[in-house]
Every structure is written in C-alpha cells, then in structure tokens.
Amino acid sequence: MTNPASSTAPAPTLEDAIAALDALPAPHGLPAWTPAAEVPLDRASGEALRSRGLEYRTIDARDDAAYERFVQAISRGFLEDRAEHLVGWRSTLLQLDGRLVGVFDPAAPHAETPVATIGTWGTGLVLDPGCIVPMWAISVVTVSSTHRRRGIARAMLEGELRAAAGAGYAVAGLTVSEATIYGRYGFGPSVGARQFTIDNRRAGWVGPRPVEEGRGRIDPIEREEAMRALASLHAETVAERPGEVTGWPGLWRDAAGLHPEEEEKGFRAVQYTDDEGRVRGVVVYSIKEADGKAALRIQSLLAASTDAYAALWRFALTHDLIGTVTANLRSLDEPVRWMLEDQRALTSTEHDHHWVRILDVAAALGARRYRAAGSVVLEVEDPLAITGGRFLLTVDDEGTGSVQQLSADAAPDAAVVQVGISELSSLLHGEARWGTLAAAGRVMADATATAWLDVAFAPAAPLQLSIGY
Ligand SMILES: CC(C)(COP(=O)(O)OP(=O)(O)OC[C@H]1O[C@@H](n2cnc3c(N)ncnc32)[C@H](O)[C@@H]1OP(=O)(O)O)[C@@H](O)C(=O)NCCC(=O)NCCS
Structure with missing residues (x-):
C-alpha cells in the first residue's frame, strides 16, 4: 500500500540537493x-x-x-x-x-x-x-x-x-x-592557473595504473551523484590543499555541470572507487567536435589520492576517439605533467587567477607554517593604512611562525626587509618567490634574507585554486 503522505510529497529539487550538501562535515580547522x-x-x-x-x-x-x-x-x-x-x-x-x-x-x-x-x-x-x-x-x-x-x-x-x-x-x-x-x-596575484591542452595521441603514460593493476575501478555516474561526491571529497581534503578556498555548496552544482546555463553542453561524470569501495575521485567532462577531432573538456577533476588522480587523468587521456583533452584552472605545478611519457604533448597558457589582499599581517603570516627556522623584520607599507607597520616574523624549529608588531624604537637582531602590502599578499602562499620580487625591485632585502625567506615560504604542496568566484 502506498503511503498517502509520501505520494503527495514533492520530488526533491536540485536546490534541495544543494542545500543538503551543507550538512556535510566542515573541513577540519575551519x-x-x-x-x-x-x-x-x-x-x-x-x-x-x-x-x-x-x-x-x-x-x-x-x-x-x-x-x-x-x-x-x-x-x-x-x-x-x-x-x-x-x-x-x-x-x-x-x-x-x-x-x-x-x-x-x-x-x-x-x-x-x-x-x-x-x-x-x-x-x-x-x-x-x-x-x-x-x-x-x-x-x-x-x-x-x-x-x-x-x-x-x-x-x-x-x-x-x-x-x-x-x-x-x-x-x-x-x-x-x-x-x-x-x-x-x-591586492597581489597570489595563486596562478594554467589552461591545459593535451594531445592524446602523443601523450603516452608513465604514471600509475591503478585500474589495470586491480587497486580500483572507474564507473560512470549521474551528475547529481558527481555533485555530492565532489562536495564530499572537497570537504574531506580541502584543508590539506593550499591555495583552495573552503567553498560553499553552490559551487558543486557548477562543477558537476548542473548549472541551467550549461545544460546544453552534455556533461558526463565518472568516479574512481578504491579497492575498499570508497569513492576517491570524480571527473566531470564534456565532449565537443573541434577541427574534425573530438575534444574532451574537463569541467572538474577532484581526487583524494594519487591513484584516483592518476586513474581519472588516464581515463581522459586514453579515451577512445578523443584527439585532445583540455582543462582549465589547473595548478602551475600540476602532477599530471609527470605522468605523460611525452611532456611536449601538453601545451598550456598561464594566467593570474587568485588575487589576495592581506588585511591583518600578524593574523595572516601567523596562521601558516614555514619550512625553515629563522627571523626577519618586515617593514610593510600599506597605502590604505589598514595593516602596515613593522613586524618581527619568527619561525621556530617546528615551522610555527609568530608575528609581533614592533614599536617605532624596537630594534631586534634580525635582517630588515621592506615590502609593500600588495607584494606581501602575493608572497603569502609561496608561489611568488622573495628572490624573484627582490630581483624585480619590488622587495628590498639582502641576499641572505631572501634566501631564507624563499625556503621558509615554500609551499608544502602544489598550489591550486580550482574555482573562480
Ligand atoms: C573597472 C571598474 C569597476 C572601475 O570603476 P570606476 O568607478 O570607473 O573606477 P574609479 O573611478 O574608482 O577608478 C579607480 C582606479 O582604477 C583605475 N581604473 C578604472 N578602471 C580601470 C580599468 N578597466 N583598468 C585599469 N585601471 C582602471 C582608475 O584609473 C583609478 O585609478 P586611481 O584611483 O589610481 O586614479 C568599471 O570600469 C567597470 O565596471 N568595468 C566593467 C566591469 C569590470 O571589469 N569589473 C571588474 C571585474 S574584475
């Protein structure tokens, strides 16, 4: 017998599905x-x-x-x-x-x-x-x-x-x-992005082969399932992926190709499941005819393990009848390059992507970890007078940074570096390097200080912001 209450209940809408993503556990450390x-x-x-x-x-x-x-x-x-x-x-x-x-x-x-x-x-x-x-x-x-x-x-x-x-x-x-x-x-350009075009016929593969080696499998899924999987993989992994933003549920509708404006693009989705049955990655893509050859355009690719990442790229790059794979908003230091037998199969254009503006020098620099112990005095010029001044940045042996705002008469025993707020905002993530900005005349620092700063600020993993907002 049907339950009269359930037979009259409206079918859940996409908006309901997106709202339900809010119930996912928040990234740790938020x-x-x-x-x-x-x-x-x-x-x-x-x-x-x-x-x-x-x-x-x-x-x-x-x-x-x-x-x-x-x-x-x-x-x-x-x-x-x-x-x-x-x-x-x-x-x-x-x-x-x-x-x-x-x-x-x-x-x-x-x-x-x-x-x-x-x-x-x-x-x-x-x-x-x-x-x-x-x-x-x-x-x-x-x-x-x-x-x-x-x-x-x-x-x-x-x-x-x-x-x-x-x-x-x-x-x-x-x-x-x-x-x-x-x-x-x-603001300063902080995390850049590359648009990739990969010639499938030339690329070859020297990366892991988890599917062939029986460590996981690839299956087609519906876009709604892809949206949930993307949201859940993102929530699980984002805290470990420098450059990303923790995001909001509406992002995953677009990433899964469910935006009403994108309906005609015919998106498809595939997931990677590991040998314990856990979904570890998703790729959403569309296929278009261009110059007589079919091109596979990656809308989003999110992987929580090296195997998942390799399996999804390998799926795209060895797809039958496809001449070219394109993808946007990839990292400047994207691992897939090292999975190709012929790296020249990959051409890319690079552009600035995420622009960041530090609003609180002590909070921003004090929040990240560093790769080498040491200290420096940063004289930060902020033309809007929001957060300029002199700051002592000290990094301990564990890589923890502490930042102390200095009074005008304080003279700690540390090298002095002069930097504008826009330049410091670019340097915060570690994609832009202190030595490079010093060579460009945008930072005033001696060679010893820039050598230490370059090591200390180096990113712990390739930086990427995989969305635009
Ligand atoms: C860009 C835009 C927001 C600027 O607005 P605006 O009110 O004319 O700008 P302002 O008069 O406040 O000018 C602010 C400063 O930006 C500069 N500026 C304005 N538009 C600029 C542009 N397109 N490129 C470079 N500089 C620009 C001005 O010269 C001025 O410089 P100054 O303060 O150092 O003298 C406006 O032209 C616009 O809406 N453009 C289309 C939408 C767009 O491009 N938005 C930005 C999305 S990233």
Whole structure:
C-alpha cells in the first residue's frame, strides 16, 4: 500500500540537493568568522560617495525587485547578460549570509537601480596544509559606464577592505577578469592557473595504473551523484590543499555541470572507487567536435589520492576517439605533467587567477607554517593604512611562525626587509618567490634574507585554486 503522505510529497529539487550538501562535515580547522551580512557598511566610503551626491546601501537579496535590479546592474557593468545570477547565486548568497552593496544615484531617472555593485561573503582560505584563515570573498565589482571614473570603484573596494578588516578577516580575495585594477588597493596575484591542452595521441603514460593493476575501478555516474561526491571529497581534503578556498555548496552544482546555463553542453561524470569501495575521485567532462577531432573538456577533476588522480587523468587521456583533452584552472605545478611519457604533448597558457589582499599581517603570516627556522623584520607599507607597520616574523624549529608588531624604537637582531602590502599578499602562499620580487625591485632585502625567506615560504604542496568566484 502506498503511503498517502509520501505520494503527495514533492520530488526533491536540485536546490534541495544543494542545500543538503551543507550538512556535510566542515573541513577540519575551519575558523569562525562574522557573516558578511552582519558587517556594517564603511562610514568613510559612505561619506566619500555622499559628497558626490551618491548613496551607498546594502541590498536585501530576499527582496525580489531589489535583487532583480541589482542583477540588471551587474549585467550592465559586465556588458553581458548575467541572468544566471538570478537563480543559483541568490540562494548561495543567502545561505552564506553574504552581502550585496549598491551605489545609487538619486538624480537618475531609475534611481532604484544601482549604478555600481559589489557582493561579498566569508569563506576560508587554505594557506598551508591544516592552516585556514577567514577570507572576505569579493565578486561582481561593476560600475555603470555612465558613472565610470568618478572614484566609485575605489570607494566601494576601500569600503569592503576596511569593513572586512574591522570584522576580523585576515585576508580578502577575488578572482579577476581585469587584472590591472586591484594592485592599487593592496591586492597581489597570489595563486596562478594554467589552461591545459593535451594531445592524446602523443601523450603516452608513465604514471600509475591503478585500474589495470586491480587497486580500483572507474564507473560512470549521474551528475547529481558527481555533485555530492565532489562536495564530499572537497570537504574531506580541502584543508590539506593550499591555495583552495573552503567553498560553499553552490559551487558543486557548477562543477558537476548542473548549472541551467550549461545544460546544453552534455556533461558526463565518472568516479574512481578504491579497492575498499570508497569513492576517491570524480571527473566531470564534456565532449565537443573541434577541427574534425573530438575534444574532451574537463569541467572538474577532484581526487583524494594519487591513484584516483592518476586513474581519472588516464581515463581522459586514453579515451577512445578523443584527439585532445583540455582543462582549465589547473595548478602551475600540476602532477599530471609527470605522468605523460611525452611532456611536449601538453601545451598550456598561464594566467593570474587568485588575487589576495592581506588585511591583518600578524593574523595572516601567523596562521601558516614555514619550512625553515629563522627571523626577519618586515617593514610593510600599506597605502590604505589598514595593516602596515613593522613586524618581527619568527619561525621556530617546528615551522610555527609568530608575528609581533614592533614599536617605532624596537630594534631586534634580525635582517630588515621592506615590502609593500600588495607584494606581501602575493608572497603569502609561496608561489611568488622573495628572490624573484627582490630581483624585480619590488622587495628590498639582502641576499641572505631572501634566501631564507624563499625556503621558509615554500609551499608544502602544489598550489591550486580550482574555482573562480
Ligand atoms: C573597472 C571598474 C569597476 C572601475 O570603476 P570606476 O568607478 O570607473 O573606477 P574609479 O573611478 O574608482 O577608478 C579607480 C582606479 O582604477 C583605475 N581604473 C578604472 N578602471 C580601470 C580599468 N578597466 N583598468 C585599469 N585601471 C582602471 C582608475 O584609473 C583609478 O585609478 P586611481 O584611483 O589610481 O586614479 C568599471 O570600469 C567597470 O565596471 N568595468 C566593467 C566591469 C569590470 O571589469 N569589473 C571588474 C571585474 S574584475
């Protein structure tokens, strides 16, 4: 007999499935942070905009009309339809207690539509294995073309940075479409990315072969299953993957190719299961015809073990009828290169990807671990006066760093290094090297200090940020 209650219950929607991802255990070591929605707007930016006849306000994402106007302004700013933000982004933003801020022009004919937008939320940034700091994630920075070059972007960005610093966030971050805008606010390119194109016929394979050797298996799965597996593998492993952000449930819908905008791309998904029956990796991909050859485009590939990583790449690179494999947002130091018999089968283009801005030097540098004991005095120049000053960084024999802000008359027995906040933000993860920035004239330090800093700040594992936001 059917249960009348269950027969009338609506089928779970994709949104329900995404919301259910929230119940996964949080990554270990996740710090607490004040939700962005509770952080007050910066007064100085409010004053600066008011003096130009403009208003600076938060937008309630639950208000349909106000939210729609905000998205309309984003579309205008980016000169393209961003209607996709109307769907998934809103529920993500509400789930994250994020905040939307708009600048309004009361004299405009449509005064309720913002002339500038910015959206922010809190997440965790993995600096080193097991070391996560609260990060103020920034997105949808736009200014209407009718209101450009009046200092609106500057007021909004400075406002976000001061607000986030005041709320105790250690860093702010953004993945940029325009790379030349953010250095002036103290952001620096931190973790880069590569777009890969691999010629399958040429590549060959010298990596592990776990499937052939009976240590695991590969099976096709539905995209909804891939979404859950990606979310759960990410939660399990992210704390050990420097460069990544701890993320939010809405990410996995896009990673699994379930975004409504992507529906026509025909995504498929495959999982790797180890010999104990545990899912250890997932790849989501699509296949397209290009120049008479089929190309396999990897949408996301996440593996929790070397075997899973090797098996999923090998699956893509030995796929029948495929000439080329492409993948974006791969690490600058991606292990798959060392699995190819012919490394020249892989061509890549490199670009800046994650830009980070330190908001609290002591909290950011004190949170990560280092590879060599020693000490240095950092004289940090911050043109926005959010976190500059003199700091003594001391690393003990276990690699634990401690940072002490120095008074003007303190003269500890340690080499002095002069560095701007943008450069220090680039150096924080260890992808950019102190010696390189010194050679570029962007850091003032002697050779002994830079040699130690290069070893001390070296990343513990290849850095990667596998998402854009
Ligand atoms: C980029 C954008 C946000 C700038 O807004 P804006 O209000 O005109 O900027 P401001 O007047 O506050 O100018 C801030 C500074 O950035 C500089 N700047 C502005 N737009 C720039 C651009 N596209 N490239 C490089 N620098 C830029 C200005 O010269 C100014 O420099 P200064 O303060 O050192 O003198 C705006 O042009 C825009 O919405 N562009 C389209 C969307 C976009 O590209 N968003 C960024 C996504 S990463």
